[in-house]
Amino acid sequence: MGWPGKKFANPLILGIFADDFAFLSQNYEYMSLLVVGTVAFDSIETPFGKAERIIGGSGTFISLAASYFAPSVNLVAVVGEDFPPEKIEMFKAHGIQTEGLQIKEGENSFFWAGKYHLDLNTRDTLATELNVLADFDPVIPASYQNADFLLLGNLVPKIQQTVIERLQQRPKLIMMDTMNFWISSALDELRAVLKMVDLLSVNDEEARQLTGEYSLVKAAKAILKMGPRYVIIKKGEHGAMLFYEDQIFYAPALPLEDVFDPTGAGDTFAGGFMGYLAQSGDISFENMKRAIIYGSALASFCVEKFGTEALEYLLPSTIENRVSEFVDLVQFEIQLD
Amino acid sequence: MGWPGKKFANPLILGIFADDFAFLSQNYEYMSLLVVGTVAFDSIETPFGKAERIIGGSGTFISLAASYFAPSVNLVAVVGEDFPPEKIEMFKAHGIQTEGLQIKEGENSFFWAGKYHLDLNTRDTLATELNVLADFDPVIPASYQNADFLLLGNLVPKIQQTVIERLQQRPKLIMMDTMNFWISSALDELRAVLKMVDLLSVNDEEARQLTGEYSLVKAAKAILKMGPRYVIIKKGEHGAMLFYEDQIFYAPALPLEDVFDPTGAGDTFAGGFMGYLAQSGDISFENMKRAIIYGSALASFCVEKFGTEALEYLLPSTIENRVSEFVDLVQFEIQLD
Numbered sequence: 001m002g003w004p005g006k007k008f009a010n011p012l013i014l015g016i017f018a019d020d021f022a023f024l025s026q027n028y029e030y031m032s033l034l035v036v037g038t039v040a041f042d043s044i045e046t047p048f049g050k051a052e053r054i055i056g057g058s059g060t061f062i063s064l065a066a067s068y069f070a071p072s073v074n075l076v077a078v079v080g081e082d083f084p085p086e087k088i089e090m091f092k093a094h095g096i097q098t099e100g101l102q103i104k105e106g107e108n109s110f111f112w113a114g115k116y117h118l119d120l121n122t123r124d125t126l127a128t129e130l131n132v133l134a135d136f137d138p139v140i141p142a143s144y145q146n147a148d149f150l151l152l153g154n155l156v157p158k159i160q161q162t163v164i165e166r167l168q169q170r171p172k173l174i175m176m177d178t179m180n181f182w183i184s185s186a187l188d189e190l191r192a193v194l195k196m197v198d199l200l201s202v203n204d205e206e207a208r209q210l211t212g213e214y215s216l217v218k219a220a221k222a223i224l225k226m227g228p229r230y231v232i233i234k235k236g237e238h239g240a241m242l243f244y245e246d247q248i249f250y251a252p253a254l255p256l257e258d259v260f261d262p263t264g265a266g267d268t269f270a271g272g273f274m275g276y277l278a279q280s281g282d283i284s285f286e287n288m289k290r291a292i293i294y295g296s297a298l299a300s301f302c303v304e305k306f307g308t309e310a311l312e313y314l315l316p317s318t319i320e321n322r323v324s325e326f327v328d329l330v331q332f333e334i335q336l337d
Numbered sequence: 338m339g340w341p342g343k344k345f346a347n348p349l350i351l352g353i354f355a356d357d358f359a360f361l362s363q364n365y366e367y368m369s370l371l372v373v374g375t376v377a378f379d380s381i382e383t384p385f386g387k388a389e390r391i392i393g394g395s396g397t398f399i400s401l402a403a404s405y406f407a408p409s410v411n412l413v414a415v416v417g418e419d420f421p422p423e424k425i426e427m428f429k430a431h432g433i434q435t436e437g438l439q440i441k442e443g444e445n446s447f448f449w450a451g452k453y454h455l456d457l458n459t460r461d462t463l464a465t466e467l468n469v470l471a472d473f474d475p476v477i478p479a480s481y482q483n484a485d486f487l488l489l490g491n492l493v494p495k496i497q498q499t500v501i502e503r504l505q506q507r508p509k510l511i512m513m514d515t516m517n518f519w520i521s522s523a524l525d526e527l528r529a530v531l532k533m534v535d536l537l538s539v540n541d542e543e544a545r546q547l548t549g550e551y552s553l554v555k556a557a558k559a560i561l562k563m564g565p566r567y568v569i570i571k572k573g574e575h576g577a578m579l580f581y582e583d584q585i586f587y588a589p590a591l592p593l594e595d596v597f598d599p600t601g602a603g604d605t606f607a608g609g610f611m612g613y614l615a616q617s618g619d620i621s622f623e624n625m626k627r628a629i630i631y632g633s634a635l636a637s638f639c640v641e642k643f644g645t646e647a648l649e650y651l652l653p654s655t656i657e658n659r660v661s662e663f664v665d666l667v668q669f670e671i672q673l674d
Contacts, residue, residue: 250589
């Protein structure tokens with residue numbers, strides 16, 4: 001049962017109706033999404049510009065994207081005391097619960113610096129400072145328990161597993177993301193978490209690395225034998241594929257004139273995807289297709305500006321227009337006998 | 338006005354009804370497709386095997402693919418006396434007119450040898466022997482005049498231009514293909530032909546090379562200013578995009594477990610595309626979308642076997658099932674307000 005009043009709701013606008021929100025939350029069974037990931041600083045250089053120490057991290061992009069759909073987004077992450085309080089206020093304005101966002105005094109937030117190549121599909125990591133992430137212990141507040149959906153952003157696999165183990169009740173759907181670094185450095189731990197989740201999202205290279213299969217169809221089939229019932233393979237500007245049993249759904253990415261910064265696009269996609277599922281409460285394959293389109297739409301905004309800039313202020317009509325562009329992009333009519 | 342009786346017709350089956358065919362052709366206004374391209378020998382090495390001196394060439398793949406849809410396919414090409422007569426018979430069995438296929442006594446057919454890398458998206462050319470192609474003069478038989486559609490396969494731009502100049506009447510739609518070699522070695526001649534055609538099909542790298550634009554959206558817009566009203570950008574395993582005015586249609590390629598040999602996939606796509614348009618006689622953008630799907634379906638067969646093997650014997654039901662897989666792959670339902 002979804003929450004009918006929040007289709008494409010903009011949390012900034014919703015804030016005005018905080019009393020209505022509280023009222024509604026008592027009267028509707030609505031779906032909560034638990035998000036675990038990094039909240040961090042990024043320094044990014046692309047062929048089109050530079051941005052120094054802007055906020056980023058998987059938990060940030062996921063939560064912001066999901067906030068446009070999910071009735072309730074509960075964030076678990078850790079930052080240092082260098083993290084700007086106004087950005088935490090921005091999360092709250094989006095309706096994101098931050099009780100599970102630990103702030104470590106006297107420590108610094110996770111920091112990543114990278115430089116993208118001209119094709120924007122490849123990048124060099126210039127710096128990685130774990131800081132607070134080094135001994136992150138993901139505490140789940142009592143108010144976050146009984147989450148309907150769980151999205152494990154890219155993190156140490158062991159921490160992803162700890163989160164699942166600390167939930168009193170298994171969510172309806174657990175999605176996890178990971179990256180090449182964990183596939184090469186923590187494969188056993190990664191495989192252990194894979195057995196506990198419903199959906200893995202990886203990019204094409206990670207799918208190949210994880211399975212040793214070059215064909216993405218074969219790679220997806222191999223992953224489906226490792227635990228998850230669903231696999232999403234992200235192909236950047238070439239779109240994303242969802243695999244479930246013998247079915248495949250393929251959504252192209254929106255062709256854009258300018259891509260400024262791909263950072264966070266995959267997390268934004270995942271957040272939009274799970275946010276849409278949490279909004280509707282429907283995890284059928286047909287609804288997952290729609291969720292892929294909404295996730296892709298959010299990701300298409302993300303890459304048009306640096307960092308989270310494009311995701312902080314989206315109007316419901318802006319999202320709806322973008323989804324409409326996707327429909328025009330891929331839909332056709334064929335009468336088969 | 339299309340020819341209603343030939344939906345997905347298999348020419349090998351149609352041969353049985355040759356009398357009916359002759360009867361129908363007198364009673365329906367049906368669309369003819371003129372194909373100009375190479376008919377050649379290829380030696381191909383892929384990570385999955387080798388094939389020596391099998392038939393190939395743009396004219397071959399285009400004609401075979403188009404023959405499954407187009408009521409009439411008229412081939413203009415040149416071969417040497419080394420070309421196997423049984424392969425010319427195979428063309429005829431597909432309903433392909435070969436009056437314009439010149440056979441040069443004492444000469445050898447065009448020969449290309451290449452080796453694909455593991456990703457199958459890149460390849461090294463090991464040998465190119467022009468032979469009969471060196472002084473190819475494309476003669477258009479009188480029976481080929483008044484073609485409704487013209488598909489100029491990859492060839493020296495000057496020869497492509499000559500073909501257009503030798504037509505007494507301009508076809509409804511002229512599509513041309515080209516390759517990186519001509520963009521770097523014969524750009525002026527290529528630009529001259531571009532001004533004369535309606536539709537250019539190139540792959541992503543060629544689009545970038547031709548325009549200097551990395552973004553494919555910008556590249557397509559730049560090409561639309563060079564002459565063609567339509568641009569198709571082929572992205573191999575990532576599908577194909579059709580650009581027309583401000584509209585974009587994006588069809589993914591069918592995800593396949595095994596791709597044995599990508600040779601001819603682009604030509605097969607083009608042949609299926611134009612064959613479908615010729616069958617229906619409808620060049621609306623909506624129908625071009627369908628044509629892209631049919632072209633993609635034919636290309637997905639092409640890459641499953643070496644050379645033309647998969648294209649020589651396709652049943653109508655096999656094609657229809659493959660198109661149905663495309664529909665399942667990309668279709669979704671979203672209700673927008």
